[in-house]
Amino acid sequence: MQTRNPLLDEFAKLTTGAMGLAQAAGEEAKAAWRAQADRFVAEMDLVRRDEFDVLKDEIAVVRAEIAALKAAASAPAKAGAGSSTDAASPPDSAG
Structure with missing residues (x-):
């Protein structure tokens, strides 16, 4: 019990x-x-993760555009250098 x-x-x-x-x-x-x-x-x-990812993607696009613009700007300079007629200028007669 x-x-x-x-x-x-x-x-x-x-x-x-x-x-x-x-x-x-x-x-x-x-x-x-x-x-x-x-x-x-x-x-x-602080920045939230989704905002960071969006900004990261935008920066990647801008970098690609800058690289394309640099390539486009340097292409005419390279193409024009080989076809110039006065690429080899005659020596100066004065000196």
């Missing part, structure tokens, strides 16, 4: 209450930490 000890029952209730309080305090601390971290990130003015 099992007997109920009121002292042990009260101790069990107290322990259960303390564990609930500790768990609630832990969740509250976690929420406060998350809020502080969010505030810190907002103050740092």
Whole structure:
């Protein structure tokens, strides 16, 4: 036969209450930490990943355009250098 000890029952209730309080305090601390971290990130003015990826793609397009413009600008200079009639100028008679 099992007997109920009121002292042990009260101790069990107290322990259960303390564990609930500790768990609630832990969740509250976690929420406060998350809020502080969010505030810190907002103050740092960081860029989100999707914005970074869009900017990275735009820079790649601009670099390709610059390379194409450089290639187009250097192509006439190379083509014109071989067909020039005065490529080899005669020596100066003065000196």
